[in-house]
């Protein structure tokens with residue numbers, strides 16, 4: 518997530534404070550607008566080619582991910598393919614920081630949730646979504662960060 522900087526006018530000159538009040542209000546409002554813009558624009562869309570792994574990772578991987586972080590991805594493979602998620606590395610705080618993923622592009626629809634991933638996973642675990650669309654998001658809470666995750670996402674021909 519981008520750092521949210523509240524860029525308020527300088528308070529160095531006390532005489533300037535009164536006439537800067539309107540500027541301060543405008544600045545705060547603009548900062549909130551920018552904040553909500555970032556939230557609504559935060560989904561990363563990825564178009565997958567057949568059998569070509571696309572690698573994703575948590576922010577700053579292999580350094581620790583940020584606290585209070587949210588990132589969502591929407592994957593689309595060619596029509597008729599399925600999507601395979603391969604865990605190359607995953608270390609997140611158990612329960613509090615986790616990845617959810619599922620079929621389609623509506624992460625708010627929990628009926629599409631395939632799996633929640635948290636804690637330490639060291640082997641190349643794979644999950645298959647029986648659809649050519651997959652949503653995935655990572656969320657962290659306000660304290661205790663870890664190195665995060667590295668995944669391969671691949672569109673495959675469905676096995677018979």
Ligand SMILES: [Ca+2]
Nearest residue numbers: 610658660661
């Ligand atoms: Ca945490």
